[in-house]
Amino acid sequence: MKDFHELYDLFLQHHENDEEAALASLPSAAGIKALRALPDDRYLSQMALCIFQAGFVWRVVINKWDGFELAFSHFKPTAVAHFSDDRIDELMQDTGIIRNRQKILAVRENAAFIYLQSQKTEGFGRWISDWPAEDTVGLWQELKKRGSRLGGNTGPRMLRLVGKDTFMLTEDVCRALLRHGLVSDLSPTSMGGQRKAEKAFLDLQQQSGWSLCMLSRMLAFTV
Numbered sequence: 001m002k003d004f005h006e007l008y009d010l011f012l013q014h015h016e017n018d019e020e021a022a023l024a025s026l027p028s029a030a031g032i033k034a035l036r037a038l039p040d041d042r043y044l045s046q047m048a049l050c051i052f053q054a055g056f057v058w059r060v061v062i063n064k065w066d067g068f069e070l071a072f073s074h075f076k077p078t079a080v081a082h083f084s085d086d087r088i089d090e091l092m093q094d095t096g097i098i099r100n101r102q103k104i105l106a107v108r109e110n111a112a113f114i115y116l117q118s119q120k121t122e123g124f125g126r127w128i129s130d131w132p133a134e135d136t137v138g139l140w141q142e143l144k145k146r147g148s149r150l151g152g153n154t155g156p157r158m159l160r161l162v163g164k165d166t167f168m169l170t171e172d173v174c175r176a177l178l179r180h181g182l183v184s185d186l187s188p189t190s191m192g193g194q195r196k197a198e199k200a201f202l203d204l205q206q207q208s209g210w211s212l213c214m215l216s217r218m219l220a221f222t223v
Contacts, residue, residue: 001181004207010222025221026214030163035129038162040114043124045075047114048107050158051149052098060098067096072107077118080111102149109148117146128164134202136166136212137194152189160213167201167216169194176219 002010015022030038048068053061061068071094073079083091088108092099114124121127131139143155150158159166167173169188174197177183182200187193204215 004204004210007180007204007218007222008208011218014221022221026217027160028163029165029211029213032129034163036123036125038125040077040118040124041075043128043158043162044077044080044107044111044114045069046158046161047110047147047150048072048075050154050161051103051106051110052100054149054152054154056098064097067094071097075107075111077111077115080108081115083108083111106148110150113147125162128159128162131164133165133212136201137191137198139164139166140194141191165211165213167197167212169197170220172220172223173216176223179223180219 012019012022015025049061049065052068069075071091088101088104091097091104092101097104117127118124121130128139139159140155143158144151147155153168153170156166156168160168174186174188177197177200178186182204183196185193186196188197201212201215204210205212208215210218
């Protein structure tokens with residue numbers, strides 16, 4: 001099993017041993033204050049972005065995003081949660097967005113999820129920021145259970161976009177975990193597999209002092 005220093009050497013080799021360029025390629029996590037300060041509508045916006053990009057050409061969704069912001073009332077949870085079925089039908093005729101009914105409905109459902117959680121914790125960002133760093137998988141599972149279409153890498157990717165520190169089990173990361181002996185086997189869609197990966201990441205974090213998102217991206221570069 002490779003340790004952090006061996007993995008770091010592989011990471012540098014991928015960047016032709018240019019340490020400055022290598023480190024610049026890594027993401028950073030936002031602090032607690034930044035997560036709490038982010039309005040609820042931006043959490044819903046990023047959820048919607050990840051949902052619509054899943055299984056679709058990301059560039060197309062990005063190019064239409066101004067249309068999404070207008071169509072979904074700038075993602076204000078109180079407004080979107082109360083979209084009527086007639087409003088959903090209207091959105092299905094809106095050429096400014098991707099007209100996928102199930103994904104549109106998921107945005108409405110997630111608006112309700114964010115609104116209700118925000119009422120309990122004085123802001124959705126407070127709930128996200130207060131979630132224990134050592135229980136990343138627990139947060140993934142909560143998003144999947146209480147939200148809509150936030151399973152797989154969609155929920156983790158949303159967390160990455162808003163700045164919540166998280167690793168991601170992409171194909172490259174899973175390959176790296178196995179190839180370098182950090183896990184003996186891995187089923188990334190199962191709770192057991194996710195917990196095995198989480199333990200490996202927490203071990204690397206203890207060795208390095210790095211954030212989970214930095215370690216995740218570093219691992220992806222090692223394969």
